[in-house]
Amino acid sequence: MSDAVVTRFAPSPTGFLHIGGARTALFNWLYAKRFGGKMLLRIEDTDRERSTEAAIAAIIDGLDWLGLKWDGEAIHQFSRAARHAEVAHEMLAAGKAYKCFATQQELEEMREKARAEKRPPRYDGRWRERSDADIAAAEASGLKYVVRLKAPQEGETVVDDRVQGRVVFPNKDLDDTVLLRSDGTPTYMLAVVVDDHDMSVTHIVRGDDHLTNAARQTHIYEAMGWRVPVMAHIPLIHGSDGAKLSKRHGALGVDAYRALGYLPAALRNYLVRLGWSAGDKEFFTTQEMIDAFDLPQIGRSPARFDFAKLENMNGHYMRATPDAELLAALEATLPYLDGGDMLARKLDDAMRAKLLGAMPGLKERAKTLVELLDGARFLFADRPLPLEPKAADILAQGRQHLVALTPRFSALADWTAASTEAAVRAYSEETGAKLGQVAQPLRAALTGRATSPGIFDVLEALGRDESMARIADQAKV
């Protein structure tokens, strides 16, 4: 048995892969990479009512998009139900667990009573020490039972957590966890422990909403005589208002972040810096992340999700991405972008060449792929161009420059940013018009907008024929 690090990401497929889950996956992945170990994927689908195939697909798609590849085959927890039950029966036989015939109604009453007496709602252990005869009688009368863990009632349970520190829970506050439901299926609490053990998981990194569970699970480990894995409960991500991330904070699933035009590398970088740090360093390549990542640098306080910072970071990544690569990323993301189909339809090699040529000017002005697509719109828009109100105003003021420029452009031997710039500068010097007074009407005519990349780059990217035609469209009115 080696000491190789084994982590796991264990989402329940009751919805998409949300941003907190993505970060948990990232941390597990980084930790495994850092120590040359493996990250396993386990789909916790023991809740048959709420688990869906669509959710499983969404989670896998999300991990895939984020570039977080797990090792080996994904384990579907439900398929291991027989093994879970086997372990429960082992505990039953060893006297570490017992059959409980309390009905739902009894449990409800217990909770009601506790609430009325301002005590913690807890199972009272009424079947914990019953005689064999009692139990046999109950079973014979056809009553359904669950299997409960006979948890220690005195003393305390310590979770030695790598993030939270040494956390102590009084055992009197932890009741006898249900291991097997009355239909014989395993509960999450049992399944997790059995699976983590069977999968040789060495490090459990998960949200700190599981911290109390860690204590209950410790009891199961102890009952089975199994070694407890290293625990690391990371703080949850909160919304901008400090409350738990939810629908009203906007985008949720990682697929939504893709549709918003974020690059996976940027999202990873943003996520790793939420609750984890390495000095003042903000930007990490994947390799740098792996090399620097470890549990002690994870903070204990919850972090708020800040779109502004994500956006800024994404802008950095876009600018740092080589043009061809960024074009490929845009193309791959088109199916998910609003209005992306419009470009997708026109994307032939000629259009790719135009986009590539304009990319340096485009990517500097875009913080997301959505903005990149929007900024590139003028390249594939059909003539006559629709005009923004501001562009229309500009044209109303400076249409005569378009007319005057036309013969000069026609006379150009070659059509480049440099040649068109020379022509425009010569014109502006000769007529005394400020460069801006000439450039803005040109921009309006060529792009339909008041803002765009540098106008001479636009001229070159559009090419002579398209440029002249667009100028003519606006010059004649």
Add this chain to the structure above:
RNA sequence: GCGCCCAUCGUCUAGCGGUCUAGGACGUCGCCCUUUCACGGCGAAAACAGGGGUUCGAUCCCCCUUGGGCGCGCCA
């Protein structure tokens, strides 16, 4: 209600008893660059929640208060 966790600029954070007139990043506000918008450069405002200890000395250690969060299912 009970248990547990957390607490540095608006946000993410550095800090691990003296180096702190508390550093970086995002955001905000100025200025510069400039054909627009960006990018970039320069600069500014902006924080140790409060109260007690411990110590020669606390942002850093302890306690309390306050404020947040999480958990308390035959859900995961």
